[in-house]
Amino acid sequence: MKTTIKDAKNHIGQEVTIGAWLHNKRSSGKIAFLQLRDGTGFMQGVVVKSEVDEETFATAKNITQESSLYVTGTISEDNRSDLGYEMQVKSIEVIQEAHDYPITPKNHGTEFLMDHRHLWLRSKKQHAVMKIRNEIIRATYEFFHDTGFVKIDPPILTASAPEGTSELFHTKYFDEDAFLSQSGQLYLEAAAMAYGKVFSFGPTFRAEKSKTRRHLIEFWMIEGEMAFYEHADSLEVQEQYVTHVVQSVLKNCELELKTLDRDTSKLEKVQAPFPRISYDDAIEYLKEQGFDDIEWGEDFGAPHETAIANHFDLPVFITNYPTKIKPFYMQPNPENEETVLCADLIAPEGYGEIIGGSERINDLDLLEQRIEEHQLDRESYNYYLDLRRYGSVPHSGFGLGLERTVAWISGVEHVRETAPFPRLLNRLYP
Numbered sequence: 001m002k003t004t005i006k007d008a009k010n011h012i013g014q015e016v017t018i019g020a021w022l023h024n025k026r027s028s029g030k031i032a033f034l035q036l037r038d039g040t041g042f043m044q045g046v047v048v049k050s051e052v053d054e055e056t057f058a059t060a061k062n063i064t065q066e067s068s069l070y071v072t073g074t075i076s077e078d079n080r081s082d083l084g085y086e087m088q089v090k091s092i093e094v095i096q097e098a099h100d101y102p103i104t105p106k107n108h109g110t111e112f113l114m115d116h117r118h119l120w121l122r123s124k125k126q127h128a129v130m131k132i133r134n135e136i137i138r139a140t141y142e143f144f145h146d147t148g149f150v151k152i153d154p155p156i157l158t159a160s161a162p163e164g165t166s167e168l169f170h171t172k173y174f175d176e177d178a179f180l181s182q183s184g185q186l187y188l189e190a191a192a193m194a195y196g197k198v199f200s201f202g203p204t205f206r207a208e209k210s211k212t213r214r215h216l217i218e219f220w221m222i223e224g225e226m227a228f229y230e231h232a233d234s235l236e237v238q239e240q241y242v243t244h245v246v247q248s249v250l251k252n253c254e255l256e257l258k259t260l261d262r263d264t265s266k267l268e269k270v271q272a273p274f275p276r277i278s279y280d281d282a283i284e285y286l287k288e289q290g291f292d293d294i295e296w297g298e299d300f301g302a303p304h305e306t307a308i309a310n311h312f313d314l315p316v317f318i319t320n321y322p323t324k325i326k327p328f329y330m331q332p333n334p335e336n337e338e339t340v341l342c343a344d345l346i347a348p349e350g351y352g353e354i355i356g357g358s359e360r361i362n363d364l365d366l367l368e369q370r371i372e373e374h375q376l377d378r379e380s381y382n383y384y385l386d387l388r389r390y391g392s393v394p395h396s397g398f399g400l401g402l403e404r405t406v407a408w409i410s411g412v413e414h415v416r417e418t419a420p421f422p423r424l425l426n427r428l429y430p
Contacts, residue, residue, distance in 0.1 A: 017287030357398025
């Protein structure tokens with residue numbers, strides 16, 4: 001009977017065959033311990049010399065790292081294992097014997113590992129990070145479907161930019177100029193006017209020459225847009241969504257979090273509602289903490305965000321940023337029109353902004369004024385203006401960066417470990 005490492009728990013006491021790769025091994029004169037992996041997990045196979053034929057034991061002792069195998073044996077309980085079971089191996093069929101596998105069980109430099117990313121993905125910790133990423137995606141679809149959102153797929157090639165073209169990748173679209181999308185927001189706003197509540201999940205691109213641990217050139221965004229939702233309504237959806245994702249990972253990725261040595265007590269505290277602090281109060285707090293370099297009207301850098309997040313030790317909304325440092329489409333704050341109805345959600349533990357959101361301008365005249373002030377090509381935004389001509393309503397939305405969220409929840413330091421094949425400044429391979 002063929003099965004997988006993940007499902008082997010359902011076959012205690014039974015003989016099964018698993019297709020696997022040899023992750024690592026150790027052996028003595030009379031016993032060999034094979035660390036097997038099959039994509040669903042990692043499991044130990046025990047080969048006892050006295051219980052197998054000579055050929056099988058010789059294979060177990062000599063087989064090389066990352067060789068592919070069919071391993072047959074009996075699944076037995078083992079309380080010392082993280083899984084709670086292992087295999088008592090009876091026979092081994094070598095599918096392909098690997099030689100000189102580059103990533104050996106020793107320390108390798110980051111550049112070496114990035115050059116071999118296609119193989120580094122096989123390692124136990126990278127496997128755990130990708131499984132957590134997968135659970136975040138699964139929980140995302142679950143949340144939005146359960147709360148009545150319709151999935152809409154905005155285009156990747158666009159003729160206009162939600163936030164200006166300075167950080168966009170330019171390309172030719174036959175005889176026209178086009179850009180790789182930095183957000184699906186404007187198209188989602190159109191969809192929200194048709195379907196009420198919509199979300200998207202897809203790749204976005206920023207031609208930003210940054211090398212920080214928080215930045216990628218290509219990353220994935222989950223975006224939501226909601227008709228008849230004001231700013232406060234949107235904040236509630238965001239905190240409910242993040243809470244759902246975190247709790248789903250805690251429930252379904254216990255082994256992966258343990259593999260990464262993640263302190264789950266910090267994640268267990270993540271429950272809506274989240275604390276909120278206005279931009280004005282954040283400036284005052286930072287000055288009290290000795291950040292004399294920040295002035296009202298400036299955007300926050302990583303040290304500023306980290307200081308604010310550490311104060312709360314939870315995801316925290318920073319609300320109502322100055323109008324001049326935010327995109328053209330954000331609704332003015334009626335209590336102070338030098339600011340807008342927006343919020344950034346800052347993750348704790350130094351991971352920075354994971355969500356940006358706002359109420360959108362719904363007045364045609366004001367939006368036309370903003371497009372002119374930002375010196376945007378009005379013709380490219382005609383469809384966007386139509387949304388204010390034909391049945392405009394209050395509406396709000398947000399976008400969550402998947403890779404930063406994966407980094408925070410899994411506890412890894414750099415976002416390059418949270419994408420299967422990250423695109424970084426000066427890195428387009430593999």
